[in-house]
Amino acid sequence: MELKIIVAVDGHASCGKSTLARQLAKRLGYTYIDSGAMYRAVTLYLLDNHIDFRDKPQLLDALKHITITFRYNPDTGIPETMLNGKAVEEEIRSMRISNEVSPVSADKDVRAFLVSQQQEMGKKKGITMDGRDIGTVVFPHAELKIFLTSDEHVRAQRRFEELQAKGMSVTMEEVVHNLESRDYEDSHRVASPLYKAGDAVELDNTHLTEDQQLEFAYNLVKEKISELEKSVKI
Numbered sequence: 001m002e003l004k005i006i007v008a009v010d011g012h013a014s015c016g017k018s019t020l021a022r023q024l025a026k027r028l029g030y031t032y033i034d035s036g037a038m039y040r041a042v043t044l045y046l047l048d049n050h051i052d053f054r055d056k057p058q059l060l061d062a063l064k065h066i067t068i069t070f071r072y073n074p075d076t077g078i079p080e081t082m083l084n085g086k087a088v089e090e091e092i093r094s095m096r097i098s099n100e101v102s103p104v105s106a107d108k109d110v111r112a113f114l115v116s117q118q119q120e121m122g123k124k125k126g127i128t129m130d131g132r133d134i135g136t137v138v139f140p141h142a143e144l145k146i147f148l149t150s151d152e153h154v155r156a157q158r159r160f161e162e163l164q165a166k167g168m169s170v171t172m173e174e175v176v177h178n179l180e181s182r183d184y185e186d187s188h189r190v191a192s193p194l195y196k197a198g199d200a201v202e203l204d205n206t207h208l209t210e211d212q213q214l215e216f217a218y219n220l221v222k223e224k225i226s227e228l229e230k231s232v233k234i
């Protein structure tokens with residue numbers, strides 16, 4: 001049986017990480033985990049329960065009541081996020097959550113809570129995970145790390161179209177503002193800021209189709225596996 005690896009995909013907001021990591025997992029027969037969905041689900045829980053994450057005792061108590069799981073939807077082919085057993089996939093993508101998720105994600109206790117679960121999910125390898133700190137903190141020894149980049153206008157346009165297709169009412173200005181502020185906050189926070197790991201392969205998908213970026217990443221995985229299998233034999 002072919003050796004299984006961990007593929008970490010990091011990058012700025014809306015640069016296509018989830019699409020790439022999900023399609024790659026499907027092609028490889030791996031598990032796909034959207035770590036951003038987990039931060040979004042925690043944010044949803046805190047907002048719905050009127051919990052201010054800056055109030056430490058309240059936050060720590062709230063985290064004890066949060067269980068995040070994923071349920072595969074055979075119709076869409078997409079794993080859907082479940083918060084305490086309830087499907088929240090659509091809700092966590094709303095601007096209400098996008099506007100609050102970065103400050104919540106900067107909290108070290110929120111990160112510790114989710115990172116340990118993510119590391120557990122990667123124990124058996126055969127996983128692709130996308131986020132901001134996957135190649136730097138969650139899986140610093142991931143066999144393959146991809147740092148995805150994309151022109152900021154293209155990123156905003158893609159996210160705007162994605163939200164419109166879901167019937168969410170949003171303006172282009174709101175989307176641009178949200179992406180800019182999240183990118184700034186995610187890159188400048190103290191706890192696990194977003195940056196490219198030294199050993200990550202940078203992939204700019206501005207002018208690539210989904211198929212082309214998938215092909216590129218798939219070839220990287222295959223090269224990495226054959227390299228590792230050779231070194232095991234020696």
Ligand code: CDP
Nearest residue numbers: 013014035036039101102105131132133182
């Ligand atoms: O899909 P998009 O690129 O818009 O964002 P996401 O991956 O759903 O992540 C939402 C937010 O969660 C990010 O802006 C970060 O603040 C946070 N996040 C994080 O801090 N660490 C991760 N590994 C993944 C997401």
